[in-house]
Amino acid sequence: MPETDLTRLNKYIASNGILSRRKIDDLITQGRVDVNGVTIMELGYKINAAKDKVDVDGQRIKPVTKKIYIMLNKPDSVITSLSDEKRRRTVMDLVKINDKIFPVGRLDYHTTGLLLLTNDGEFANKLMSPKSKIYKTYVVKLSKPLEEKHRLKLTGGVRLEKVKTLPAKIDFITEKDYSNLKISISEGKNRQVRKMFEHYGYFVRALHRSAYAGLKLEKMKFGEWRHLTKDEVEILNSK
Ligand code: URA
Numbered sequence: 001m002p003e004t005d006l007t008r009l010n011k012y013i014a015s016n017g018i019l020s021r022r023k024i025d026d027l028i029t030q031g032r033v034d035v036n037g038v039t040i041m042e043l044g045y046k047i048n049a050a051k052d053k054v055d056v057d058g059q060r061i062k063p064v065t066k067k068i069y070i071m072l073n074k075p076d077s078v079i080t081s082l083s084d085e086k087r088r089r090t091v092m093d094l095v096k097i098n099d100k101i102f103p104v105g106r107l108d109y110h111t112t113g114l115l116l117l118t119n120d121g122e123f124a125n126k127l128m129s130p131k132s133k134i135y136k137t138y139v140v141k142l143s144k145p146l147e148e149k150h151r152l153k154l155t156g157g158v159r160l161e162k163v164k165t166l167p168a169k170i171d172f173i174t175e176k177d178y179s180n181l182k183i184s185i186s187e188g189k190n191r192q193v194r195k196m197f198e199h200y201g202y203f204v205r206a207l208h209r210s211a212y213a214g215l216k217l218e219k220m221k222f223g224e225w226r227h228l229t230k231d232e233v234e235i236l237n238s239k
Contacts, residue, residue: 006046009035012054015122016064018102032057068099069233070117071215075222080106080115091115095225104128105188113138113209114217116228123237127213132239133166133186137211138193143203145178146170150200158199160189165196182210213239 010024013033024033031039034055035047047054054061072095074080079090080103091103095117104116104124118124127134146154157164169184183193194204210217213236220226228236 005048005050007049009033009040009045009047009054010043011122012047012049012063013056013061013121014125015120016061017121018124019121020125027056034058064119064121066099067120067123067233068097068101068118069120069123069228069236070095070097070101070225071217071220071228072115072117072225073217073220073222074107074112074115076110076112079109091117094223107209108191108194108207111138111207111209112222113207114212114215115209116212116215117225127236127239128188130187134188134213134239135184135186135211136188136209136213137182137184139173139206139208139210140181140183140193140197140204141206142179142181142197143205146172146181146197146202150202153200154183154196158196160192160195160199165189165192168196184211 010021010028013019013024014021019027025043027033028043028045029041031041033040035045036053049063072091074091074094077089078094079088081090082092082102084090088109095101099119101117101119102124104118105128107113107115116127126132151170155168155170157167166185166187171182172178173180173182183196185192193207197204215228215232215236
């Protein structure tokens with residue numbers, strides 16, 4: 001078989017699931033990955049994806065044939081997770097399809113708005129990577145009007161848990177009420193927007209993601225979802 005028809009083992013696992021390549025390399029070096037029943041601990045090992053059988057912790061990796069890309073308008077009080085021990089409603093309860101998909105990143109339980117779901121692991125990992133610098137826009141309702149000195153600090157970067165946030169863009173929605181605004185950030189740290197405002201004593205009363213990497217929800221209602229168009233997938237793939 002020509003070398004070009006072979007696929008790196010970590011790439012094969014990444015494109016058929018939710019794990020990052022780094023995590024997969026750890027699994028390989030820990031001896032948790034088998035190819036045709038033989039444990040492979042060599043990073044960079046190549047397989048014939050058409051016929052080799054790959055198991056991670058004894059579970060067969062099923063090759064994804066049809067790639068699925070979905071946009072959901074996540075409602076409030078829904079968890080971004082495949083399942084929930086506390087039996088709360090998850091995003092998977094809203095998107096009812098037979099194929100196994102997973103969310104690209106996460107929105108907090110009380111954050112609403114644009115969430116992507118896919119079965120394309122490479123696509124998801126790329127979008128979630130801090131290197132991709134994907135812009136996300138959030139509509140924020142604060143507990144009190146944002147002061148100009150804090151707006152300037154937030155747009156410049158705030159030190160959160162010893163790491164400075166990257167520059168952000170803030171626009172007020174109306175000239176009359178400075179407690180309603182839009183913020184665009186190119187990072188996706190856990191609860192980042194809430195923490196940025198909390199840092200200066202503002203409580204985030206409502207948080208809604210209205211745009212992700214140039215995609216917008218437009219007129220989609222809460223709980224509504226749709227497949228991305230081919231053009232939309234191409235645009236995201238080129239990021
Ligand atoms: N920032 C937050 O604080 N929460 C989200 O859900 C998304 C971004």
